[in-house]
Amino acid sequence: VSRILVIDDDPMVRRVLSMLLGSAGHSVDAVGRVDAGREMLATGSHDLVLLDLNLRDGNGFDLLTYAREDLRLTVPVIIFSGMQQEANVLRGLGHGAVDFVAKPFDPQAVVDLVARWTGVRHASDP
C-alpha cells in the first residue's frame, strides 16, 4: 500500500481523489491548505504527492520548493493544473515535479499515473 498526499483546495477534488485512490488500494491523506500541506510534507512519510498549483491561501510552487529545498524530499510530486497553464506546468516541472495532470482529469489516467510513480519508487527502494 502506498501512502499518497493530496494537496488541493477544492474539497470535491480531494473527495474524488481520496475515494478513487483509496479504491485502488492506496492510503490517502488529503489537505486543502498550505500550512496543512507543509505539516504533512514535513512528516516525510508519503510515497507520492499530488499537488494543486493554485491553492486558495498560497502557491503550489512554494510548497514544491519547500519540499525540495528545505526538507530535501525526493518524493515524486505530480502537479495538478487547469487547462491553458502550460507555463505553470513547465515551471512546476522545473521545480522538481515529475509529471502533471490537467484538470478536468480522467480518473483512470490518474490511477495509472499514480501506479507508475509509486511503482518506480518501490522498485528503486533498497
Added chain:
Amino acid sequence: MKWRRYGDVAFALLVTVVVTVEGAALLLIVRAAVVGLDGQVDATGLRNALVGGILVSALGLLTLAGFVLVYHAMSARQAEIRRRERIDWTDRWIEVLLAGAKPPASRITPGARDALIELRTLLRGAQAHRLDELMRSYAIDRELLAQLSSHRLPRRLDALESLASAALPSTFEPVLSLLADDEAAIRLAAARAAARTLSLMAPGAERDRAAVALAIALERSALPKGTVQEAILLTNESCPALLERILERPSPAVLRPAIEAIGKLRLPAFAEVIARFADSEDPEIRAAVLRAFAGLGRLPFRSAPALRRSFDDPVDYIRVQAAHAGYLLPPAVAIPSLVTLLTDPSWWARKAAGGALLRLGDPGVRALRDTAAGSADPYAREMASRVLADAGIAEHELTSAEAI
C-alpha cells in the same frame, strides 16, 4: 451561495409596506400639528400623535432590521444544509462511478443534481461520459432548460450557470439563442455556457457547425469585447472552427477578441492568418496583432515590414506592442530600432524596448550596456540601466539614472 441570490422580492415588498406605513404616520403627525396650531387639538392629543408616529417608525425600522438578520441566519443555515447534501451526494455519485453502486431510480433532489453537475466539471474520459448519461437519464438538461423560461433573473442565471458546468451538447442551441436576449447578464452567462459546452463537444462536423453558430451569435450579441474574448478563450484550442469563421469574415465586434485569443491560447497555426490585419486602419486591431505575435513567439516573414513600421507609429500603445514583439526580428534589424525606442516619450515603450533587447541575448545586452553608459538621452540611459539592474546584470549603472 445560490440561496442568497433570492429574497429580493420579499425585501422590496417589506420596504414598500414599511415606507407606506411610516409615510402615513408622518402625515398623521403633520395633520395633528396643523390642527393643534388652530387650537382644535389639546396638548395630550398632540403628544399622543407624536409618540404614536415615532413608535410606528421605530417598529418599521425594527421590522426591516429583523428581516435582514433572520434572512442571513436562515440563508446561512440553508447553505450549510445544501453543502452537506452536496457532499453526501458527491460520495454517492463517486460510488456509482467507481464502485458500481446502483444510481437512484427515481427523480433526484436539487442537491443531488448540483453534486452530479459539479462532479462533471472535474472529470473527463469514460467516467465523464457516464456522468453525461446519468444527467440525461434524470432529464437534467430538460429541467434546466425549463428553468431558463422563468421570469426571475436569478433563476435564469442559476440555470445558465448549471448548464455551463453540465456542458451537455443537447442544450447548446437553446443556450445559444439566449445570446440575443434583451438582458445583458443573460447574454453574458449564455456566451459562457455555450462556449464551455462547445469546448467539451467531441471533435467532428457537429462541433464545427456549433462553432460557426457561436461565432455568428457572438457577432450579433452586442456583448463587450472582453466578454467575447472570454467566450473564445473558454472554447480552448480545441475549437479552431470558431476562429476560422471569425477570421474568414471579420466583424469589428469579434475580430480583435479573436486575435487576442490566438495570442493567449498560443495557436501558431493562425499566425499567417492574423498577419493580414497587421496594417489594419483600426489601431486596436494593429495592437492586438502585435500582441498576438509576441504571445505566439513567432513573426510571419511577410509581417516583418509591418512590425518595423509600427516602431514609428504615432499611437503610443502600438509602439509599446511593437517593442514587445521586437525580439522576433533578427537582432541586426531589431537592435537599432529598439535602441531608438529607448528614447521614446512613452515610459511603457521604453520599458518594452528594454525588455525586448534583453530577450535578444548577448547582442541586446551589449546594446543596453552601451545605451546605459553613453546615450545622449538621459531617459534612455535610465531605462537601459534599470532593465539591466532588474535582470541582475549590472548594479552600478543606476547611477546614470540618478543624473536625470
